[in-house]
Amino acid sequence: MARRSLVVEVADELLDRIIAGEFAPGDPVPGELDLAERHEVSRMTVREAIKTLTAQNILRVERGRGTFVNPINHWSSLHAVLRATNEGADARNSAVQLIELRRMLETGASELAAARITDEELSELGVIVDEMRDAHAAGDVGRFVEADLAFHDVVLRASGNPFVAVLLEPLSQVLAERRSETSAVPEIQEHAIEMHAAICAALKSRDSEAARTAMDAHMQQTLDDLRRYILAQ
Numbered sequence: 001m002a003r004r005s006l007v008v009e010v011a012d013e014l015l016d017r018i019i020a021g022e023f024a025p026g027d028p029v030p031g032e033l034d035l036a037e038r039h040e041v042s043r044m045t046v047r048e049a050i051k052t053l054t055a056q057n058i059l060r061v062e063r064g065r066g067t068f069v070n071p072i073n074h075w076s077s078l079h080a081v082l083r084a085t086n087e088g089a090d091a092r093n094s095a096v097q098l099i100e101l102r103r104m105l106e107t108g109a110s111e112l113a114a115a116r117i118t119d120e121e122l123s124e125l126g127v128i129v130d131e132m133r134d135a136h137a138a139g140d141v142g143r144f145v146e147a148d149l150a151f152h153d154v155v156l157r158a159s160g161n162p163f164v165a166v167l168l169e170p171l172s173q174v175l176a177e178r179r180s181e182t183s184a185v186p187e188i189q190e191h192a193i194e195m196h197a198a199i200c201a202a203l204k205s206r207d208s209e210a211a212r213t214a215m216d217a218h219m220q221q222t223l224d225d226l227r228r229y230i231l232a233q
Contacts, residue, residue: 005042005051006039006045006047007045007048007052008052009039010039010041010045010046010049011049011050011052011053013039014035014049014053015053015058015080015083018058018069018084019083019084023069024069025071025072026067026068026069026071027068027069027071028065028066028067028068028069029050029059029067029068029069031066031067031068032046032047032050035049046172050067052089054067055075056075056076056077056080057070057074057075057076058070058075058077058080063109063121069096072084072085078170079170082170082171082174083131085097085098086174086177092177092231095178095211095230096226096231098171098174098175098178098225099222099223099226101171101217102168102175102219103216103219103220103223105164105167105168106152106155106156106215106219107212107215107216107219108159108164108212108213109155109158109159109161109164109209109215110155110199110202110203110212110214110215111155111208111209111212112156112158112159112160112161112208113158113159113160113203113211114127114202114203114205114206114207114208114210114211114212115206116158116159117158117203117206118158120128120159121154121157122200122203122204124154125154125155125196125199125200125203127199128147128150128151128154128196129151129193129196129197129200131143131147132144132147132148132151132189132192132193132196133146133196134194134195136186136189136190141180141183141184142180144183144189145176145179145180145183148179148183148192148196149172149175149176149179151199153165155199155203155215156166160201177213181230182222182226182229182230185225185229185230187225187229188225190219191221191225192221192222195214195217195218195221195222196218198214198217198218199211199214199215199218201214202214
């Protein structure tokens, strides 16, 4: 059996080449012999690396024809998709797609949270919005991003559904990086403060529909700001 470290090394480099666009969806990847020579490993090691990427639906093996790259929407590895969308040529579109995902999950989480949020969590949200205002006034982007992320964490926790937070947790690093980029724009910070305050008020009213609407408006504003201040540049 090939050593696991070598298998991972070969699989990761092949994935890097796919992400970089060297092999597009539908393209064949090099054969076992070529990959073995490139990495100076055995063909068994290459075979295991191909199996790893095939199990994640990144590659598909067609008997008698070869091994081919699948479109990214076929991939079943969240880690690989994150790498492709964050590092690949389509990174700008992925920023929009990430907001679309957040919109689907966080509007529903807000709706649930309105009926389940505790007084302590409401108080925590109020403190966080004040922290965002202070950070904005001080021009402290890092502090603003930290407060922004903390606000959404509280809402997800208040939804009472652990699966929502689990689904978003792997995206935390990407979200933090994207927030740092967008939150560097003062106008975006101002919009975020206004929207977070509206969400807080809706949750305080215990009105599920109002909470869902407020979060949806926040996601739309985030998308509009991304397109206007970041992607248009």
